[in-house]
Amino acid sequence: ARSGVRVYRASDDQNTPHRLALIGDLREAVDADRTLVVFQPKVDPATGTVVGAEALSRWEHPEHGFIAPDLFVPLAEHSGLIRPLTLHVLEIALRNCAVWRRTGHDLHVAVNLSPNTLSDDTLPEVITRLLAENGVPASALTLEITEGTLMADPDGGLVTLERLRRLGIKISIDDFGTGYSSLGRLRDLPIDEVKIDKSFVQKAAHDHHDQAFTRSIVQLGHALGLQVVAEGVEDEATYRHLAAIGCDVVQGYHVSRPLPVDEFTAWLRTTPAH
């Protein structure tokens, strides 16, 4: 938790009065576009240049303070709020991506997609419109999905994925290594990128198994023509390990925490240009 900020976490996910009240409060925040978006830089460890940013949602509850996305995103998923929440993130992400690109930073922006969002077959049209309105090329947008997202609706989800990808949008498998997919199975999926889960990344500098795991994901990912990203890079040793094994992109507190857009823009000015 940030200093002085109480981060609320649910102890269970029953429909308690408290949970229902939270959903009501979240609905108000989503309806009024009062959820926030922060941006975490993504960097090429070979050169130190910034290549993009992941957009992450934040919700500051009027009484409870900041609520962790690991809590409110599932609430949104289960209460019909994930679509408007996701569209809000896409809007803010693409609007800011357009500004960065106009000011000479060749950046992409990544947005997280929940399972039920992918079964919405109007998504490709909506995203096409948002890209056009903001003048951002489809290739500058990455959608991050977990294996679970694909498994939740394997057929409907895949069709939407194929359509998004045909538009030129990049698809990334988030939290890779935590689910059941082998890289061999990934070969059949319409994806461009794998993102190694932070639980493996964090131990990679010190644990031989995790070192071998990250190295083999990078090698196999490259053999399959995929970009490989590592999240949760918290120290210099891990950063160096990932650079040494040829990981394409790294993200984590060692580079920067997720930042409000003004701070992100200020941070951009202090880093080498792409």
Ligand code: C2E
């Ligand atoms: P994720 O997509 O795996 O995002 C990475 C999480 O790791 C973020 O947590 C980020 O702040 C955190 N992180 C970044 N660098 C480090 C590091 O070096 N060390 C550690 N320990 N953590 C790091 P956050 O922002 O709390 O989000 C948690 C999860 O909530 C996300 O995991 C994602 O699954 C979900 N989420 C957040 N925003 C959205 C959203 O707009 N839409 C959807 N569908 N899901 C979202």
Ligand code: CA
């Ligand atoms: Ca993500």
Ligand code: CA
């Ligand atoms: Ca992740």
Ligand code: CA
């Ligand atoms: Ca995660």
